[in-house]
Amino acid sequence: MYIEQIYSSCLSEASYYIESSGEAAIIDPMRDIDVYLEIAEKRSAKIKYVFETHFHSDFVSGHIDLAGKTKATIIFGPGAEAGYNIYNASDGEEFVLGNNVIKVLHTPGHTLESCCFLLLDECHNPHSVFSGDTLFVDEVGRPDLSSKPGLTKFQLADMLYDSIETKLKPLPNYVVLYPGHGPGSACGKAIGVELHSTMGAQKQSNYALKAGGKEDFIKKVVESLSEPPAYFFRASQMNRNGYINIEEVLLNNCVPLLIDTVKKLVKIETASILDTRDGSFFMKAFIPGSVNIGLKGNFSLIAGSILNSLQKLIIVCDKGRERESVLNLASIGFENVAGYLDGGFEAWISHNEITESIDSISSEDFEIRFNYTSCTLVDVRNQDEWIPGFVAGAKLISLQNLEAHLSEIDMEKECFIYCTSGYRSMIAASLLKKHGFSKVINIDGGMEMLRKTKIPVRQLSNFSN
Numbered sequence: 427m428y429i430e431q432i433y434s435s436c437l438s439e440a441s442y443y444i445e446s447s448g449e450a451a452i453i454d455p456m457r458d459i460d461v462y463l464e465i466a467e468k469r470s471a472k473i474k475y476v477f478e479t480h481f482h483s484d485f486v487s488g489h490i491d492l493a494g495k496t497k498a499t500i501i502f503g504p505g506a507e508a509g510y511n512i513y514n515a516s517d518g519e520e521f522v523l524g525n526n527v528i529k530v531l532h533t534p535g536h537t538l539e540s541c542c543f544l545l546l547d548e549c550h551n552p553h554s555v556f557s558g559d560t561l562f563v564d565e566v567g568r569p570d571l572s573s574k575p576g577l578t579k580f581q582l583a584d585m586l587y588d589s590i591e592t593k594l595k596p597l598p599n600y601v602v603l604y605p606g607h608g609p610g611s612a613c614g615k616a617i618g619v620e621l622h623s624t625m626g627a628q629k630q631s632n633y634a635l636k637a638g639g640k641e642d643f644i645k646k647v648v649e650s651l652s653e654p655p656a657y658f659f660r661a662s663q664m665n666r667n668g669y670i671n672i673e674e675v676l677l678n679n680c681v682p683l684l685i686d687t688v689k690k691l692v693k694i695e696t697a698s699i700l701d702t703r704d705g706s707f708f709m710k711a712f713i714p715g716s717v718n719i720g721l722k723g724n725f726s727l728i729a730g731s732i733l734n735s736l737q738k739l740i741i742v743c744d745k746g747r748e749r750e751s752v753l754n755l756a757s758i759g760f761e762n763v764a765g766y767l768d769g770g771f772e773a774w775i776s777h778n779e780i781t782e783s784i785d786s787i788s789s790e791d792f793e794i795r796f797n798y799t800s801c802t803l804v805d806v807r808n809q810d811e812w813i814p815g816f817v818a819g820a821k822l823i824s825l826q827n828l829e830a831h832l833s834e835i836d837m838e839k840e841c842f843i844y845c846t847s848g849y850r851s852m853i854a855a856s857l858l859k860k861h862g863f864s865k866v867i868n869i870d871g872g873m874e875m876l877r878k879t880k881i882p883v884r885q886l887s888n889f890s891n
Contacts, residue, residue: 479558535586599626
């Protein structure tokens, strides 16, 4: 038996390669399928199955392309209906993989077709469970993403409780838990930092598994759910109905553009410029109107939350990272990329084109400069991050909601922005600059560094405060 977790920090998504006696199965593959093909080739194994825990909303899965390359069978749970060939497994059905068996556990709640896959060892004993978006480390899946009309989040949470109580909690404590997502994913409210756990550990630490009955479970799981990112519906439909082969997407989107072409596209077709360089370089100089989302962080999740999938995009990136930028956008269903600036930002500079910059200061300097009456402070973290503490007097506006709340920020005042460490605050600063805010200042190091100063910190008792 061989198990390998393939984790994408860009998506906060975990997929899995499982192998036994030369036969392999992939669970919830990412759209870039090369990694699975390479592992299988290296290990001289044949990919037999592609298991999908559900129709994903937060990313476009690579299941269709992978099955096309390997002739593997795509397996979904009961009731799944797709626009391509799939095998609908029954609850409890078992699939032989070499000397091991993968057993289907139908666990509706996150979605109706949601399943977990239980890996049984050579003696048919439970070894590990691949829980998809049903159960995460210290969290459970959100119950508000069903595509069935009229089905409420309360009804799905009711199903989720039953699924966990009857299918997952009875598993032995030693069973390894391999979830579908890690921290940062919008598929759960506050997913833990560990990328795997055990059922025993989760029975001890996961608030949802310790709930005092169904009513308490539903209340805790449903309360304070943020709005799902706008791209979720589109990604879900692509996973359900099918999509363009990734090789064709790369061919159409990964196109070099000259500076004059970039200018024309921005002016005539109102294309948006997406700069995927690290924020530390972006802040020093960038093309006016650019939005910065660095590739090093939760790039795809944030891009899907703040960009319009229907608007044409032009990429500015470090040389050699053009394909990565296009592929990461395609992973969330963003395929309307006109191309990338040929020669990167260096080409823009060498042609003496106009640039802008963003000021950034240390937490110590902020402590000296900030004045509540003459300045504005914005905390662009997520709701769950505000509860442990935020700077007193800060406006609490999560990054994905920033553009909808621009009217709450005074354009005439200096605007200081912070997040946890500086990644999201630079993105927010670029959005404000794009909308005409000239006095934007990023706080380097974010809340991690602000806590080390004497700046007063407040706490929320819950999301509703």
